[in-house]
Each structure stands twice: as C-alpha cells, then as structure tokens.
Amino acid sequence: MNSLPLGSRIGALLGRMGLKGRLLVIAIPTVWLLVFFLIPFLVVAKISFSEAAIARPPYLPITEWVDGFFTINLNFGNYMFLLEDPLYVAAYLGSVKIAAISTIIALLIGYPMAYLIARSAPERRNLLLMMVILPFWTSFLLRVYAWIGFLKGNGIINNLLMNVGIIDEPLVMLQTDFAVYVGVVYTYLPFMILPLYANLVKLDEAYLEASADLGARPVTTFFTVTLPLSMSGIIAGCMLVFIPAVGEFVIPALLGGPDTLMIGQVLWNEFFSNRDWPIASSVAIVMLFVLVIPIMLLRWAQASGGGES
Amino acid sequence: MSEATPVPDAKPWNDPSAVPFLQINNVTKKFGSFTAVNNVSLDVYKGEIFCLLGGSGCGKSTLLRMLSGFEDLSSGQIIIDGQDQAGIAPYDRPTNMMFQSYALFPHMSVEKNIAYGLKRDGLPKAEIATRVTEMLSLVQMDDFATRKPHQLSGGQRQRVALARSLVKKPKLLMLDEPLGALDKKLREETQFELINIQESLGVTFVVVTHDQEEAMTLSSRIGVMTAGQIVQVGTPREIYEFPQNRFVADFIGSVNIFEGRITEDGEDHVMVRSPDAGGDIYVPHGISGVIGQKVAVAVRPEKVQISKGDLGDLRNKLSGTIDEIAYLGNSSVYQVRLDSGKMLRVSQSNQARSEESALTYKDRVNLGWAGSAGIVVTS
Numbered sequence: 001m002n003s004l005p006l007g008s009r010i011g012a013l014l015g016r017m018g019l020k021g022r023l024l025v026i027a028i029p030t031v032w033l034l035v036f037f038l039i040p041f042l043v044v045a046k047i048s049f050s051e052a053a054i055a056r057p058p059y060l061p062i063t064e065w066v067d068g069f070f071t072i073n074l075n076f077g078n079y080m081f082l083l084e085d086p087l088y089v090a091a092y093l094g095s096v097k098i099a100a101i102s103t104i105i106a107l108l109i110g111y112p113m114a115y116l117i118a119r120s121a122p123e124r125r126n127l128l129l130m131m132v133i134l135p136f137w138t139s140f141l142l143r144v145y146a147w148i149g150f151l152k153g154n155g156i157i158n159n160l161l162m163n164v165g166i167i168d169e170p171l172v173m174l175q176t177d178f179a180v181y182v183g184v185v186y187t188y189l190p191f192m193i194l195p196l197y198a199n200l201v202k203l204d205e206a207y208l209e210a211s212a213d214l215g216a217r218p219v220t221t222f223f224t225v226t227l228p229l230s231m232s233g234i235i236a237g238c239m240l241v242f243i244p245a246v247g248e249f250v251i252p253a254l255l256g257g258p259d260t261l262m263i264g265q266v267l268w269n270e271f272f273s274n275r276d277w278p279i280a281s282s283v284a285i286v287m288l289f290v291l292v293i294p295i296m297l298l299r300w301a302q303a304s305g306g307g308e309s
Numbered sequence: 310m311s312e313a314t315p316v317p318d319a320k321p322w323n324d325p326s327a328v329p330f331l332q333i334n335n336v337t338k339k340f341g342s343f344t345a346v347n348n349v350s351l352d353v354y355k356g357e358i359f360c361l362l363g364g365s366g367c368g369k370s371t372l373l374r375m376l377s378g379f380e381d382l383s384s385g386q387i388i389i390d391g392q393d394q395a396g397i398a399p400y401d402r403p404t405n406m407m408f409q410s411y412a413l414f415p416h417m418s419v420e421k422n423i424a425y426g427l428k429r430d431g432l433p434k435a436e437i438a439t440r441v442t443e444m445l446s447l448v449q450m451d452d453f454a455t456r457k458p459h460q461l462s463g464g465q466r467q468r469v470a471l472a473r474s475l476v477k478k479p480k481l482l483m484l485d486e487p488l489g490a491l492d493k494k495l496r497e498e499t500q501f502e503l504i505n506i507q508e509s510l511g512v513t514f515v516v517v518t519h520d521q522e523e524a525m526t527l528s529s530r531i532g533v534m535t536a537g538q539i540v541q542v543g544t545p546r547e548i549y550e551f552p553q554n555r556f557v558a559d560f561i562g563s564v565n566i567f568e569g570r571i572t573e574d575g576e577d578h579v580m581v582r583s584p585d586a587g588g589d590i591y592v593p594h595g596i597s598g599v600i601g602q603k604v605a606v607a608v609r610p611e612k613v614q615i616s617k618g619d620l621g622d623l624r625n626k627l628s629g630t631i632d633e634i635a636y637l638g639n640s641s642v643y644q645v646r647l648d649s650g651k652m653l654r655v656s657q658s659n660q661a662r663s664e665e666s667a668l669t670y671k672d673r674v675n676l677g678w679a680g681s682a683g684i685v686v687t688s
Contacts, residue, residue: 206412209379212399213406214426214477224425228416 041288048281049074059277078282087266088283092290094261098177098252099245102184103192106241107234109185110192114233115226117193118200129197132190144183144254151179151255175257183251191240199233200226235298243291263287320544321354322530328391330355330513331376331481336385338371338537345371347537348385353530358507358514360524363534364560369517370409372534373483376515377406390480400429405479409486411470413458419469420445420454426477444472447506464495471503475510484516488523500526521561525549533557549609555686558607565613565653566686567606571598579685581606585651591624593680604685610656612682615643615674624680629653631672645674 050059051073064071082088117128135143150156151173158170173179203226211221249264256262263283270280321327329352338346346368353359361369374380376387378399387394389403405426413422420441427437445451448468458466467490474482487503488496504527507514518524524531525545532542533556541553552558555566567590569583578593581604590606598604614620632652633644636659643655653676661667668674 204410204412206408206410207414209377209399210406210408210412210414211425212379213377213404214473215400215429216425217400220429225414229414 044281044284047277048078048285049076050278051075051077052276052278057277058275075278078278079286081279082282082286087261088263091261091263091266092286095246095248095263095287096290098180098184098260098262099242099248102181102188102245103238103242105181105185106189106192107238110189110196110237111234114193114196114200117197118203125201129194132193132197135190140187141250144187144251147179147183147186147255148174151182174255175260177256177260179255179257180252180260180262183255184245184248187251188241188245191244192237195236195240196230196233199230199236203229232302235302239295239298243295246291247287321357322352327354329353330357330390331515332386332388333372333376334386334388336372336375336387337383338368338375338380339383344537346375349534349537349539351532351539351542353513353515355513356511357529358504358516358527360516360518360528360531361534361539362518362521362524362531362561364519367534368537369519369534370485373406373485373515373517376481376483377404378402403480404483405474405477405481406483407470407474407485407487409489411458411466411490413466413469413473415458418455418457419450419461422458422469423473423476426473430477440476444476447475447509448472463490463492464499467491467499471506475506475512478510479512482512482514484514486518486520487516489518489520496523497526503527525561533560535560551684552607552686555605555607558684558686563610563654565608565610567608567651569604569606571600571602571604574598574600578680581685585647585649586625586627587647587649588627590683591680592683592685593624598685604687606683607686608678608683610642610654611640611658613653613655613676613678615645615655615657615668615676617668617672617674620675620677623677625683626675626677627653628673628675631668631670631674634668634670641668643668643674645676647676 046062047059050062052058053060062073062075064073113132117125117132120128148155152158153170153172153174155174157173158167161167162170173182207225207229208221211225212218216224247264247267248262249268252260252262252265253268256265267280267283267287270276270283274280331351331353333349333351333353336346336349337344349368349372361372363369371380375382376389376394378394378397382395392403394402414425417425423441423444424437427440432440441454442451445454448471450465450468450472453461453465453469458469461469467487471487474484488499491499500523514527516524516527518527528545530542530544531548532539533548534540535556541548541557543551548557549561552561552564558564558566567581567583567585569581569585569590571579572582572589573580578591579598581590581592582588583590583606592606614623620626627647629645629647631643632646635642638659640656640658643657645653645655647653655676
C-alpha cells in the first residue's frame with residue numbers, strides 16, 4: 001500500500017468513497033462552480049432582498065427568530081427602486097446598447113481577420129494567431145490607459161492629424177462614447193477572432209469549390225455557404241464579446257465621459273460610494289437576468305436551427 | 310433509348326473525322342518542382358464515359374481539377390466543346406463536378422442542395438422546382454427532399470451529389486471517385502445506375518478512379534495514368550487484353566510476367582527464350598523485334614490451363630507443383646511452382662461441385678496456354 005504512488009492512493013481512497021473516474025471528473029468542476037459561483041450568487045441574491053442599514057455589514061438580516069417564530073422578510077423595495085429611478089433603466093439600456101454596437105463592430109472587423117488567418121498558409125497561421133493574442137501579455141489596465149494617450153486632446157492621434165493639416169482644432173475623443181466603443185472593441189476583439197478562426201479553419205474547401213462549380217461567384221459563395229456554415233462561430237464570438245461588455249466597468253470609467261452611462265459603473269458606485277449593498281446586489285441580479293435571457297434564446301435558436309456543429 | 314433516336318457511333322475514337330468534345334493538349338501542371346501532370350494529351354468524345362485510372366498521386370485528380378478550373382495549367386490547353394477554357398473561372402465553365410467527399414452543403418436540405426446551381430443561374434422558381442423534382446425521381450430520392458445531408462446514408466448522399474451535379478445539364482460531368490465511399494454491394498448496383506443515367510441524359514462523363522473494376526464496368530474507354538502521364542488509352546478490353554507496357558499489364562488485373570530475349574522473329578510470330586519458363590515461349594502477334602532484344606511476355610492467370618492429365622494441343626506447355634490454393638467460390642487461384650523455380654499464378658473457374666476432381670497441394674500439374682494468350686510487353 002505504502003509503495004503506491006500518491007496519485008493512486010488518493011484514487012483508491014476516493015474510490016472507497018464511491019467517487020470513481022468519470023464521476024470524479026465531473027465532480028471537480030461541479031464543486032468549483034458550487035463554491036465559487038453558486039454560493040456567492042445566493043449570498044448576493046440574499047443581500048438584494050434585505051434592507052440597507054448603517055451597520056457592519058451594511059444591511060439587515062432577512063431572517064428573524066422571535067418568540068419561537070422563524071420569519072423571512074423579503075424586501076422587494078430594492079427591485080422596485082430600480083424601476084422607479086430612471087437612472088437604472090437608462091444604465092441597463094445604455095450598457096446593452098454599447099455592448100451590442102461594440103459586438104457588431106468587433107464582428108465586422110474580426111470576421112475578415114479570422115477569415116484571412118484561416119485561409120493563410122498553415123505555417124503562417126500560428127504567427128498570425130500569436131499576434132492576435134499578443135496584447136494579452138500586457139495588463140488590460142495598461143492597454144486602456146495607453147488609449148488615453150492616443151485619444152486625449154493633445155494625444156497622438158490629434159497631434160498627428162493636426163501636423164498633417166487635416167484638422168485645426170484637436171478633436172474631442174476622450175471621455176465620449178466614441179472612446180468607450182474604441183476601448184471595448186479593441187479589448188474584446190481577440191474574443192471575437194478566436195472562435196471565428198476555430199470555426200472557419202475547419203470549413204471544408206470542397207464546399208467552396210462545389211459552390212463555385214455550381215456557378216456561384218465568390219461573393220455569392222460567401223453569403224450562401226461560408227457565412228451560414230460559420231454561424232456557430234459568429235454566435236460564440238458575439239457572446240464572448242457581448243456578455244463581458246455589458247458589465248464592463250473599467251473602460252467606461254477611464255475612457256467614457258460624464259454622460260456615458262453603463263451598469264457596471266452604477267454597480268461600482270452603489271457598492272463603494274453609496275455603500276448600499278442591497279441596491280447594488282439587486283442591480284447585479286437584474287444584470288444577470290438581462291444576460292441570461294438572450295443567451296437562453298440563442299441556445300434555443302441554435303438547437304432548433306440546424307444539426308451541424 | 311427509343312428507336313427514333315439515332316444511336317451514336319459506338320466508337321467515335323476510331324473515326325478520324327469525329328471532333329473530340331474535350332481536348333486536352335499537352336497539359337502540364339507543376340507544384341513547385343513537382344510535376345503532377347506531365348504533358349498529357351487526350352481526346353474525349355461526346356457521350357463517352359471516360360475513366361482516368363491510376364494509383365494515388367498519379368495526377369488524375371489534378372487533371373480533373375484543371376478541367377473544372379480549380380487549378381491553373383502550367384502549360385497546355387483544355388478545349389471543351391470547341392471553347393478554350395483558359396482564363397475561365399470555375400463558375401463560368403460548362404462543366405460540373407461530383408466531388409469525392411460529395412461536398413453536400415450541410416446547412417441545406419436535399420432539394421436546396423440540388424436547386425443551388427439552378428438558383429445561381431437565376432431561373433424562375435417554378436422551373437427550378439420542376440427540375441429538382443425530376444432529378445429527385447431520376448436518382449430515386451423523392452422521399453428525402455427535405456432531409457439534411459447528415460440524415461442520409463452514404464449511398465443516398467452519393468445520389469444527391471449526382472443529382473446536384475447533373476441538374477444543370479452540364480456539357481461535361483466530372484466524377485471524382487464517385488463510388489469510393491460505398492460498400493461493395495451498393496457500388497455494384499450504383500455502377501449500372503450511373504451508366505443508365507448517363508445514357509438517358511447523354512452527358513459526357515470523365516471519371517477519376519483508382520479502382521480498376523469500377524473503371525472496367527463504367528467506361529467506354531480508360532486512360533491509365535502513372536507518374537503524371539497517360540500510359541495507355543483504350544477500351545476496357547484493349548487495356549486488359551493488349552496492355553502496351555508492363556505497368557498497364559500489372560496494374561489492371563493480375564499477370565504472370567516471363568522475362569526473356571527474342572530468339573526468333575518469324576513472319577507471324579516471335580519466340581522468346583525465357584529462363585523462367587525453362588524454354589521458348591511462342592507469341593503469334595504483337596511486336597517484331599531484334600534478335601536478342603530483352604522483352605517480357607505477359608500471360609493472364611485465367612488464360613493458363615491447369616490439369617493433372619494431358620492438356621492436348623497447346624503451343625506453350627510447362628509443368629510444376631501446386632504450392633498454394635485460394636478458393637474464391639466461383640473460381641480458385643493456384644500458385645504453381647514451375648520447375649525453373651518461378652511462381653505462376655493460374656485461375657480456373659470452379660465448374661464441378663465435387664471435391665474429387667479438385668487439385669490439391671503438392672499435386673504435379675501440367676500447365677499450358679494457347680499461342681495467342683501471351684502478349685509481349687516492353688519497357
């Protein structure tokens with residue numbers, strides 16, 4: 001027994017506990033999700049139903065034990081407040097709008113890039129992919145700060161344009177929605193390109209040849225064959241851009257202006273400036289539903305849409 | 310089919326005035342320093358099923374891809390129905406192709422796949438629908454119109470691919486290993502269907518295959534390819550019975566080769582002295598050569614007679630011992646060790662049912678073949 005390597009001894013131990021092979025493989029991520037996702041989520045959900053208080057922690061408990069009665073007090077006031085105050089609705093809509101437009105721009109830029117990488121010579125693909133991933137080697141925060149240097153009044157872009165003589169006055173780019181779009185698209189573009197590339201590189205060239213053989217010009221082939229067959233990659237890429245973009249906090253905080261309203265910032269303010277944890281929690285819960293519903297719809301559309309992967 | 314339609318000349322290639330429908334003139338294709346197709350010239354006539362037969366990497370698929378326009382020619386010329394195809398894109402060519410992998414669009418139903426080419430031509434919807442229905446019934450897939458390709462079996466996919474490539478009524482249909490993905494039984498059935506469809510539509514077929522049986526059954530003529538060149542063109546019978554060189558003799562069917570030198574060049578025959586055969590072999594026709602020239606005599610296994618008794622009046626006679634027997638049901642293949650030590654392959658159809666008359670291992674047997682059975686091949 002003692003001569004067995006540690007791995008097999010742990011395996012034997014777990015085996016006696018009824019956890020073998022397949023079950024173990026599923027169990028580890030399940031436990032991980034349970035501990036680090038589901039439980040915190042339930043905690044946040046609980047706080048969202050409580051009442052703010054000047055205390056530590058800054059909310060009242062939702063359960064009470066008085067005179068042998070166990071009562072749960074659910075406070076829906078936080079959610080009602082989100083609907084009453086137009087700030088929150090505007091912030092949700094603003095986030096969805098910025099995320100949606102950024103996703104479309106990222107798709108329009110990312111698709112041709114992914115297509116070209118997938119169609120380039122195999123030995124060059126890895127180099128090109130490397131260049132797509134390269135920005136990840138630098139801190140995200142630093143890269144967003146770098147954009148400030150590009151976009152600000154006396155920044156690189158304005159100086160360049162003025163030196164060339166295209167403009168006389170510096171353009172106001174920083175602290176506008178434009179800067180937020182630039183930042184979001186720039187940051188999330190690799191998340192669009194990678195799934196699209198993975199999809200397009202698998203596309204069998206025989207389909208394109210068959211289409212040409214049957215009389216379709218390259219543009220027609222693209223819209224009737226390539227695009228529909230890469231739909232799962234498009235959906236995956238759009239999800240990977242849209243979902244984090246909705247909750248984005250850093251980019252609007254650094255690049256956006258006073259009228260850039262995104263829910264991530266509202267959440268941050270509620271938690272850290274107002275210290276209103278219950279409102280902040282309900283903002284977070286609603287945001288989750290704002291994201292989950294379109295994901296479910298897309299999954300459903302994908303499942304009923306076609307058999308191909 | 311009906312009596313009204315004049316039956317076209319069965320062998321237009323023998324008619325010097327016939328104009329080839331497809332002309333391939335000195336076509337060469339190089340990939341870097343590798344020559345995939347080397348100075349190939351070939352004429353194919355209207356209504357033919359022409360098979361390009363060869364092993365993998367012999368350049369047959371590259372030649373087909375050049376006909377479709379997917380590969381540029383390094384040099385040479387391709388003329389289809391009098392029109393030089395140089396610079397014409399695949400989508401403008403009067404050809405269609407049935408791909409080896411079928412390449413059915415996975416996101417489209419069977420009928421949409423078939424309609425695809427017609428839609429590109431901008432035909433009215435009603436006509437598209439009629440022609441798709443026609444094709445579906447031609448390939449007996451009427452009941453599967455709304456299925457997606459992944460819901461079909463291999464044989465059904467093959468039919469859909471055929472329908473899709475035929476629906477535009479191409480002047481020339483190219484088929485890349487059309488039956489390769491089917492199992493043997495289905496392949497045999499489909500071969501004859503393919504011939505029927507071809508005859509009823511009158512489309513010229515160019516088929517690429519590595520399967521000699523497929524080539525033999527389907528084609529009006531076969532072009533045998535190796536190392537980027539066509540080594541022989543002829544009807545299946547010509548290719549089998551009169552191979553022009555050793556490669557063809559060896560590639561099509563199996564063959565016994567006797568190396569030797571010409572010892573006598575008569576008016577109507579040559580004698581080849583072969584140490585393998587332990588004597589002279591009589592070959593009545595074929596080449597005339599110089600005395601002493603190195604040649605080989607090819608004899609097909611089924612043309613050799615084998616018996617324990619006397620074989621009667623045959624020009625070439627040998628004897629040996631049976632070394633191995635493969636019983637194939639309808640025939641048996643014997644490996645006979647000749648007295649010279651050479652192994653001879655002999656096949657005989659099993660006409661008798663009983664085992665009594667059967668030859669067995671270690672039997673001394675007499676072997677022989679008629680003078681006309683052997684053929685002299687050079688190179």
